[in-house]
Amino acid sequence: MGAQMKREKQIILCLLLLAFIFRLFLMVHTYVIAKDGIIYISQARDFAAGRFARGLGGFYPPGYPALIALFSLFLKDFELAGGLVSVVFGSLALMPIYLLTRRMLGQKAALICGLFFACHPVLSRYVADVLSEGAYFFFFLWGIYFAWRALETKNLRYFPLTGVFAILAYLIRPEGLGLIVLPFLLIVGVKLARFRKFMSLKKCVAGLLLLSLPPLAALSPYLIYMKSRPLRPWRPETAGKWKLSLKVSISHFLGLGQYIKEEEVPIEGEPGEVRLEKRLSFSWRAFAGFAKRYGYILHKSILSYFDVLYPALWFLILVSFFKKQEPYFSPMARLFLWAFFIFYLLLFSLVRVSLRHLAGLVPLALPWASQGALRLSSLLALAPLAKRHALSPYKILPVVVLSVLIAMLPKIGRHQRTGKILLKEAGLWLEETGPPEPVIVGDLPRLTYYAGGKHIASLSYPTIVHNVRKYNADFLILRDYEENAPIINSLGPPEWSLFCRYPKEDSPGRERGVLIYRPREKMPKRPSRISGKHSESADE
Numbered sequence: 001m002g003a004q005m006k007r008e009k010q011i012i013l014c015l016l017l018l019a020f021i022f023r024l025f026l027m028v029h030t031y032v033i034a035k036d037g038i039i040y041i042s043q044a045r046d047f048a049a050g051r052f053a054r055g056l057g058g059f060y061p062p063g064y065p066a067l068i069a070l071f072s073l074f075l076k077d078f079e080l081a082g083g084l085v086s087v088v089f090g091s092l093a094l095m096p097i098y099l100l101t102r103r104m105l106g107q108k109a110a111l112i113c114g115l116f117f118a119c120h121p122v123l124s125r126y127v128a129d130v131l132s133e134g135a136y137f138f139f140f141l142w143g144i145y146f147a148w149r150a151l152e153t154k155n156l157r158y159f160p161l162t163g164v165f166a167i168l169a170y171l172i173r174p175e176g177l178g179l180i181v182l183p184f185l186l187i188v189g190v191k192l193a194r195f196r197k198f199m200s201l202k203k204c205v206a207g208l209l210l211l212s213l214p215p216l217a218a219l220s221p222y223l224i225y226m227k228s229r230p231l232r233p234w235r236p237e238t239a240g241k242w243k244l245s246l247k248v249s250i251s252h253f254l255g256l257g258q259y260i261k262e263e264e265v266p267i268e269g270e271p272g273e274v275r276l277e278k279r280l281s282f283s284w285r286a287f288a289g290f291a292k293r294y295g296y297i298l299h300k301s302i303l304s305y306f307d308v309l310y311p312a313l314w315f316l317i318l319v320s321f322f323k324k325q326e327p328y329f330s331p332m333a334r335l336f337l338w339a340f341f342i343f344y345l346l347l348f349s350l351v352r353v354s355l356r357h358l359a360g361l362v363p364l365a366l367p368w369a370s371q372g373a374l375r376l377s378s379l380l381a382l383a384p385l386a387k388r389h390a391l392s393p394y395k396i397l398p399v400v401v402l403s404v405l406i407a408m409l410p411k412i413g414r415h416q417r418t419g420k421i422l423l424k425e426a427g428l429w430l431e432e433t434g435p436p437e438p439v440i441v442g443d444l445p446r447l448t449y450y451a452g453g454k455h456i457a458s459l460s461y462p463t464i465v466h467n468v469r470k471y472n473a474d475f476l477i478l479r480d481y482e483e484n485a486p487i488i489n490s491l492g493p494p495e496w497s498l499f500c501r502y503p504k505e506d507s508p509g510r511e512r513g514v515l516i517y518r519p520r521e522k523m524p525k526r527p528s529r530i531s532g533k534h535s536e537s538a539d540e
Contacts, residue, residue: 011111012098019118020091022412026128027083030416032424036060037130038449041078044068048078056222057229061245063171064132082130090127090134093363094118096141100148101367105327109370112401116366121411122308122359129416132172133359139169141363143179148336150207151186154199159207163215170219174244175347175360180212182343186336187211259286298349301358305345308358309365312407316372317365325378327371340364373400420446426502426514427451430475438474441467444514447477461487468519475499476517491517 033041039058043065046055055069056062064085071081094117102110117123127134143165150158162183169176191204199207226246231238260282306314329337341364348357377397380386386396427450430438438453441464448455456471458464464476464487476491478484480501491498499516 008107012095012114015094015098015111015114015118016091018115019094019124020087022119022124023087023090023128023134026124026412026416027087030083030129032417032420032446033079033449034129034131035445036132037079037082038445038455040065040068040130040132041082041449044072044078044082048072056225057246059247060132061171061174063168064135066171067135068130079130083128086127086129086131086134088134089138090123093127093134093137093141096138096145097363097366100141100145101370103148103152104329104333104367105371105374108397109327109367109374112370112373112397113366115401115405116313116369117363119405119408119412120362120366121310121408122355123362124412125416126356126359131356133356136169136172136176137360137363139165139172140176140179140360143169143176144340144364147179147183148333150183150211151190151332151336154203154207156203156207156210159210160214163211167215167218171222174247175344175357177244178340178343178347180215182339184208184212186339190332190335259283259290294349297351297353298346300353301345301349304353304355305358305361308355309362310408310411312404313365313369316369316376316404318372319376319379320368320372325375327374329367329371337364337367373397373404376400422503422513423447424450426477426516429502430516435474439471440475440477441471441473442475442477444477444479447514461490473519476519478515478517480513480515488515495519 039060043055043058043060043062046052046058047062047066047069055065058065067085067089068078068082071085072078075081075084094114097117098110098114101113123137127137143162146158146161146165149155150162162179166176166179169179187199187204187208191198191201198204223242226243227240229239229246230236231243231246341361344361344364348354351357374393374397377393377400380396380400381391381393385391423444423446427447430447430451430453434451436452438451439456440448440451440453441456441458442448443457443459445455445457453474454471456467456473458467458476467473468476476496478487480488496517496519499518501513501515503513
């Protein structure tokens with residue numbers, strides 16, 4: 001028993017190392033930061049500088065930025081710290097999905113599931129960037145594992161553990177609260193359906209209380225804090241309303257504002273007196289429009305999930321359904337996995353079609369794919385050729401798994417955002433030659449990030465003029481695209497002067513250049529150092 005446990009630990013370590021190598025390779029070959037990564041790093045800098053109220057009040061939940069700030073204590077580069085947070089936690093997320101599959105299907109299926117998780121292109125790509133997926137997968141999958149242990153063993157100690165990881169997942173992405181909502185509903189539903197075969201009523205109530213009350217009590221200060229703040233400074237009416245995060249309110253998330261509206265209705269009082277009373281009105285027409293849009297997004301999400309999961313894994317999942325033999329899921333395990341998958345698919349469709357959101361559903365499908373690989377090996381062993389050469393399922397299984405991995409690996413080796421390198425180069429050049437911490441108006445937040453400046457988003461000429469005056473901007477930077485032609489044609493003397501065009505000539509396989517304007521008489525304090533082959537100065 002001890003030798004077997006030691007061997008399994010070695011297998012897990014090898015899987016973790018494999019996952020880490022793939023994700024580190026992709027991180028090194030991700031050349032430009034994601035747009036959301038800029039916001040995460042801005043909040044992380046607030047935490048690192050001790051501006052906790054400002055960090056908590058940022059656009060995104062504070063969990064991932066706080067982890068970046070923690071890693072930045074050892075790595076002074078915030079972008080590198082953010083990438084390593086994702087890579088480390090995204091690799092360690094393999095452990096809970098391995099253990100979950102082991103509990104449901106056995107060690108062989110867990111090993112296959114771990115290999116698929118380590119080498120899956122989508123799971124690797126999103127955790128090799130300054131994005132919250134890596135840390136979210138880690139806490140979310142541990143929460144799922146402990147939720148399953150609670151339902152499987154009926155042991156009360158797993159209920160608060162599920163709640164703890166639900167809190168940690170929620171502090172990274174709001175949908176982490178589903179780790180409390182869905183197990184709660186599952187326990188109630190199973191108890192009602194199998195009253196005598198499930199936990200006793202007393203134990204069931206105790207489990208529900210341990211699952212929900214401690215997490216909500218721990219989160220209450222943060223929830224109250226968010227309620228007191230508006231979603232945006234320009235939306236003060238959202239202050240005082242309950243929110244999942246400072247990015248979106250609960251009513252907006254559920255679309256309530258579209259078909260339930262607050263109206264002032266005149267009410268007759270005493271003779272000659274009319275007063276206005278606020279009442280909620282429900283519009284079936286608006287609700288039908290919301291339902292139609294929701295159905296469209298759900299339809300698109302299901303179709304997109306086929307691409308996110310990967311075709312070879314879909315084939316294995318199909319095999320797992322039509323061949324009923326060991327290993328197999330228990331009825332409770334099937335209910336558990338299907339409930340989580342359907343719940344989050346319906347939840348994400350309330351927002352929009354997002355490949356990043358759908359990537360969170362991939363680990364839930366990997367146990368089915370592992371079962372399919374084992375069953376496909378058994379089917380192939382029944383073929384005449386296999387019988388002739390005395391090939392057992394265990395000899396065929398490595399070939400099946402290796403074939404799927406080889407089919408997936410070409411996508412994992414793709415370099416990320418090579419077409420955006422121009423923006424990074426232009427930003428670094430502007431940081432070197434322009435004024436310190438420049439205020440930049442335009443639609444290129446990545447360029448502004450690498451220039452070390454403050455980005456003011458502006459997409460129309462009136463907005464540009466307003467923001468340049470309001471924020472005393474140093475530069476206006478636009479892509480040299482045809483859709484920006486109306487704005488570019490409006491930029492001329494004496495209000496505007498072309499500072500430089502970067503690069504001077506379009507480079508094959510890269511984005512078209514950017515145009516850097518200076519408003520009025522603003523000029524950099526140092527002369528331009530850009531070479532003639534890369535830029536065109538306004539003085540040339």
